Amino acid sequence: MSSSVLLLALLGSVLAGCAGWFAPPPGVGREIGFSRLPGWTEDRHSEAWPALLRSCDKLQGRDPAWEHLCLAARARALPGDDEARAFFEQFFTARVVDGDGGRDGLITGYYEPLLNGSRTRSERFRVPLYARPDDLLTIELGSLFPELRGRPVRGRLQGRRVVPYYSRTEITTGSAPLAGNELLWVDDPVEAFLLQVQGSGRVRLSDGSELAVGYADQNGHPYRSLGNHLIALGVLTREEVTLPRILEWIAANPAETERLLNSNPSYIFFQLRDAALDGPLGSLGVPLIARRSLAVDPAFIALGLPVWLDTELPDGTPFRQLAFAQDTGGAIKGAVRADLFTGRGPEAGHLAGGMKQRGRLYVLVPRAPQPVTTLSQR
Numbered sequence: 001m002s003s004s005v006l007l008l009a010l011l012g013s014v015l016a017g018c019a020g021w022f023a024p025p026p027g028v029g030r031e032i033g034f035s036r037l038p039g040w041t042e043d044r045h046s047e048a049w050p051a052l053l054r055s056c057d058k059l060q061g062r063d064p065a066w067e068h069l070c071l072a073a074r075a076r077a078l079p080g081d082d083e084a085r086a087f088f089e090q091f092f093t094a095r096v097v098d099g100d101g102g103r104d105g106l107i108t109g110y111y112e113p114l115l116n117g118s119r120t121r122s123e124r125f126r127v128p129l130y131a132r133p134d135d136l137l138t139i140e141l142g143s144l145f146p147e148l149r150g151r152p153v154r155g156r157l158q159g160r161r162v163v164p165y166y167s168r169t170e171i172t173t174g175s176a177p178l179a180g181n182e183l184l185w186v187d188d189p190v191e192a193f194l195l196q197v198q199g200s201g202r203v204r205l206s207d208g209s210e211l212a213v214g215y216a217d218q219n220g221h222p223y224r225s226l227g228n229h230l231i232a233l234g235v236l237t238r239e240e241v242t243l244p245r246i247l248e249w250i251a252a253n254p255a256e257t258e259r260l261l262n263s264n265p266s267y268i269f270f271q272l273r274d275a276a277l278d279g280p281l282g283s284l285g286v287p288l289i290a291r292r293s294l295a296v297d298p299a300f301i302a303l304g305l306p307v308w309l310d311t312e313l314p315d316g317t318p319f320r321q322l323a324f325a326q327d328t329g330g331a332i333k334g335a336v337r338a339d340l341f342t343g344r345g346p347e348a349g350h351l352a353g354g355m356k357q358r359g360r361l362y363v364l365v366p367r368a369p370q371p372v373t374t375l376s377q378r
Contacts, residue, residue, distance in 0.1 A: 026335035027300045028363050029096045034089050037362055038310045039320030045084035048306070049073075051293060051324040054286040055304040065366035066304075088322070092306065092364035097336055105336025107311040109355030110198050110295065110329070111348040112280050114210075117186040117203035125185035127192045129203075130178050132216040132269040136165055154220025165219045167265040172258075183270055184211065190250060193261050194243075196268035199329065200280035202344070212275040221265035223330040229263040242314075243353030266330065279344075282327030290343030295327035300335040301363055303328070309338065311359025313351070322364075336361055 034040050056070035069091040079087065099105050118125040139153045139162070155162045166177050184203050186192050195201045200214040227241035235249060250257050273280075279287035282295070284303045294307055301307065305325050313319050323340065332339050338361060342348040 026099045027097065028335075028365070029098045032094050032096050032362065034094055037094055037308050037320075038360075039318065040308070041085070043085075043321040044081055045088065045322060046079055046081045048292050048322040048324070049078055049084055051289045051326070052306070054289070055284065055306075055324050055326065057286055058284050059304045063366070064369055068369035069366055088306065088364060091367055093367055094308065094362050094364055097301070097361040097363055099334055099336035103336065103360050104358050105334065105338070105361065107309065107338050107340060107355065107357045107359035109340045109342045109352035111342045111352040112344040113191065113195055113198055113201040113349060114345060115186045115188065115191050115195060115201060115203050117184045117211075118205060119184060121182070121185045124187050127186045127189045128178075128182040129184045129186060129192060129195070129213065129270050130171075130181050131183040131271060133178055133181050136217060136219070136269075137162060138217070154218065164221070166267075167219070167221050168267045169262040169265070171219070171267055172262065183272070184213070189261065190247070190257065193264075195270075196266075199268065199327075200273070202275070210275055212273045212277070212280070213270040214273040214281055216269045216271040218269070218330070219265075219267040221267065223266040224264040225331065226260060226264060229260065242356055244350075247353075279341075282341075284326040286326055288326060288341045289324075290341060290348065291321070292323050293326045293341040294323045295329040295332045295339035295341070296325040297333050297335065297337055298325075298328055301325050301361070306364035307338065308362040308364065309340070309359060310362070311357045314354035314357070319357075325363075 052073060053070075056066065056073060059066040060070035061067060072091065073087065076083070076087070096103065097105075116125075117129070121128075135156045137155050137157065139155065141153060154165050156165050157163075171178055186195075186203060195213070200212070202210045202212050204210050226246055227236065230236045230246065230249060231238055231241065236245060250260065253260075277287045279289060279293075282288045282293060283298075294309070296303075296307070303325050307323055307325050308320075309323050310320050311318075323338075327339070327341065329339050336359075338359070340352075340355065342352045342355075
């Protein structure tokens with residue numbers, strides 16, 4: 001064996017033994033056949049069709065691949081499951097999503113809560129929902145610091161200096177710096193907190209009518225999980241942390257409620273939205289559909305894309321179906337990380353509150369449109 005052949009053989013054995021050193025970066029990775037997606041043929045693909053059309057509302061016209069497939073989708077009436085499945089296979093390719101720790105990630109849920117409230121303050125309705133304050137500054141620094149592109153800094157002016165905006169504790173206690181900026185009033189501070197976590201919801205007034213509220217802005221402070229705070233206190237273990245368990249602890253420790261809520265310095269401001277829409281507006285700008293819309297980290301999964309979700313429900317039932325990346329969230333960070341929108345009302349809230357499952361994601365990426373060729377005339 002020549003020295004060059006021997007060197008190549010040794011190099012090959014070394015690289016094979018050290019493949020783990022060259023793990024791919026997190027994000028959308030290699031292509032995988034649809035037949036290898038767990039449960040692919042068992043989903044009701046026609047139920048995902050409205051979510052596809054809503055993604056098309058925003059993406060058609062931006063990209064030739066989306067233009068091509070959206071025109072084809074709109075040319076069809078609502079298809080059956082087999083026809084819808086064939087459409088997705090024809091116009092998309094499936095790709096594995098890898099994370100820093102491998103292919104398994106965390107799947108949680110969120111919902112559209114319903115609160116009781118009023119347009120005016122009263123003895124019962126004493127908890128404010130604030131509109132976006134006029135003194136909240138949003139500063140884009142991406143042109144100066146590329147690593148901050150897409151991550152605006154929020155603050156306020158104090159004299160001639162920009163300082164951090166008020167934290168949750170500063171907003172909810174003491175001098176009430178946002179007094180006069182109330183959008184609505186509700187009757188439960190815990191429900192108001194959960195509304196901020198969900199990002200949107202509805203408020204039922206005393207006459208039975210409902211107002212829809214949605215995310216307007218945020219105070220710029222990082223989101224801190226109540227569950228992690230209770231873990232740090234030694235009250236709950238990581239395995240015990242679910243929304244129902246946290247609510248049980250709050251009910252048993254009412255004197256500690258304000259301190260617990262204020263452990264999360266992040267604070268969300270709201271705006272009224274169209275109550276006639278059949279779901280809250282996600283970050284893509286389209287109404288979300290129960291169990292067919294997801295919040296993802298757009299640094300890894302582009303908004304609008306179909307995502308095959310392979311996980312299970314809190315009761316252990318497999319949950320494998322097509323959903324669309326149509327929203328984002330402050331706590332949704334990482335490649336293999338998704339938040340399933342479960343719908344509206346108590347049942348949806350119960351499901352969302354119990355979701356803390358391991359799962360895998362597969363992204364469907366539009367195929368490039370095939371060029372149309374014609375035979376030249378003789």
